[in-house]
Ligand SMILES: O=C(O)CCC(=O)C(=O)O
């Protein structure tokens with residue numbers, strides 16, 4: 001009979017009996033508890049090392065900030081094509097110092113190396129608590145658990161961060177400031193690629209007070225990686241998500257009906273278009289569906305930043321992109337509503353966006 005286990009949740013009533021996936025993995029189990037069997041959700045589509053006739057787009061960030069108009073025009077076209085055809089691209093030459101990326105990864109490792117008891121201080125009780133750590137996604141209601149521990153922190157407009165391990169918070173402050181700088185430039189390029197003024201999206205979403213959430217994910221070695229999943233297929237809730245991982249290649253994106261393994265060059269960032277951008281672009285830039293897989297012999301760590309609008313900004317399709325031939329595809333909502341729906345349900349493809357989709 002499969003073992004049963006209580007895993008860490010965001011809910012304090014379970015706190016005393018919970019343990020992390022890391023502890024579960026280190027306990028030496030040779031099969032996963034049945035609640036982690038995601039095989040029904042996983043083996044429906046082919047997994048490709050690289051898709052036929054195309055490659056994952058790579059955007060050179062240094063060209064986006066180029067003062068050469070021809071160069072800029074070309075990279076903006078390239079960016080628009082990546083958002084439209086893939087909802088995903090690899091970002092190179094982004095300018096974040098390698099040392100800062102490495103210290104951030106060290107901080108994440110240090111955090112997950114705290115004992116379950118120490119981490120419990122940061123467990124959080126509610127989805128709007130600014131610091132939360134736990135396992136899977138939403139253990140209170142989900143049918144299938146993900147093989148993942150996480151730390152989730154609200155870092156803008158107000159910066160919160162765990163005070164352990166020492167120095168992690170200062171490093172994160174620097175790192176996330178860099179990410180916001182990149183987002184600002186990317187959104188200029190994305191606006192222009194949609195035929196809008198460069199500052200259109202920044203203004204429409206009130207970027208100066210944007211809601212930014214940092215997530216560190218730990219996917220420990222799993223005894224049955226063919227049955228379990230690191231994170232179930234889903235799209236993200238913000239405008240653009242920026243992620244990096246510890247070189248373990250466990251991230252997959254859905255493209256033309258197949259899963260494509262992402263093999264990122266060292267130091268590249270992975271960028272997903274997310275649900276709010278699909279709304280603003282009136283369906284032109286579709287949010288990307290992705291998942292993380294697990295392995296039996298390696299620990300995967302990812303650092304993910306969700307970059308959205310300000311929490312109470314009403315988000316709707318840009319009026320400039322709506323006309324008789326392009327009627328609005330989505331109704332309006334605030335990012336707060338969006339975030340709340342996503343975090344209080346199970347992860348499932350684009351289920352949050354589907355709630356505000358206008359069916360003609
Ligand atoms: O671990 C990853 O690379 C992806 C995680 C993810 O999709 C998320 O946290 O939303």
Ligand SMILES: [Fe+2]
Pocket residue numbers: 234235236290
């Ligand atoms: Fe995601």
